[in-house]
Amino acid sequence: MKEQDDWHLTEAITHALGRGDPFAAAVRATRMPMVITDPAQPDNPIVFCNQAFQSLTGYAREEVIGRNCRFLQGPDSDPATVKAIGQAIADGRDIAVDLLNYRKDGSTFWNALYLSPVRNDDGSIQYFFASQLDVTERVEAQATITAQKEVIEREVALRTADLKEALEVKTLLLHEVDHRVKNNLTMIGSLLRLQARSIADPQITEKLENMLQRIDALATVHRRLYESDDLSHFDVGAFAANLVSDVVGASGRTDLRVTCDVDHVEIPSESATAVGLVLNEILTNAIKHAFSDGRAGTLDVSVKRIGDRAMIRIKDDGPGLGGAQPPSEGLGFVLIKRLSRQIGASIDWPEQPLGTLVELSFPVSG
Secondary structure (H helix, E strand, O other): OHHHHHHHHHHOOOOOOOOOOHHHHHHHHOOOOEEEEOOOOOOOOEEEEOHHHHHHHOOOHHHHOOOOHHHHOOOOOOHHHHHHHHHHHHHOOOEEEEEEEEOOOOOEEEEEEEEEEEEOOOOOEEEEEEEOOEOHHHHHHHHHHHHHHHHHHHHHHHHHHHHHHHHHHHHHHHHHHHHHHHHHHHHHHHHHHHHHOOOOOHHHHHHHHHHHHHHHHHHHHHHHHHHOOOOOEEEHHHHHHHHHHHHHHHHOOOOEEEEEEEOOOEEEHHHHHHHHHHHHHHHHHHHHHHOHHHOOEEEEEEEEEEOOEEEEEEEEOOOOOOOOOOOOOOHHHHHHHHHHHHOOOEEEOOOOOOOEEEEEEEEOOO
């Protein structure tokens, strides 16, 4: 009897359909739940539903025909989605949505609804055609994935917060270590300077003063590390500018003109001490030998990155080396040689028509 009724209802749709129309037969027989509504009637009621729709919802045909599709909605159906469906019908356009619907027995299912207007020859809407598909498993799987994702994201956020806090503590501790080392070096320097005042031998005093300059250079390194936010890298450009200012200031020479052309060049923090001591030796030697006997002059300091290496150039306008290489004796030269090897640096004294040029090149980070 239902099969005959289904035939009767599909025959009511006269345009391009009929008893012999294969489309009408397909709509009746398909496993896809389908309904047809008539917008010409009040409240756009259902005028046809196939057997698959009846099986999906639990409603018999006579309980469906003449009712608006909203009878499948319930308290947990999304109002925004319902409103979007109503607006699509009012606008006469297609819409595809997922909507929570209710069966006759009160159980729920997620309905993948596709609604489309059917127009006649003059373009006016004669029917709305709607197909349904139970996608409950897909929606619930997506909800499970979303919930698991949220749990994972919360765990990641908590772990990230823990790691950030641990890093901040580590940074604070290392900064405190650098700060204390700098203060201790400064105190050691002060004590040695007090002791130096009581030494009458000028040679001992000179050697002690040279050692004090090296202690000051180390203190400058730790001051820069203390002030930096990055524990793993050290800006050798800013350090060189600070160091030359400190060395010239400590020498008491107000007649020296200093020019600095330094870029931000990062080196590994573990190389900072060695680089600081090498630069200190070069700078103090320049002041001591190029500007001896109170001779005024200019000291140029440049720090650049060339490829994967840092290039530090220190040039004075003193008498120069006269084509010779610097003396290989003395603690200063030994320090330069050993510390340069420690950081993989090469150091050269290119011949100059005037003054002395020292070039220090070594690997940089990243």
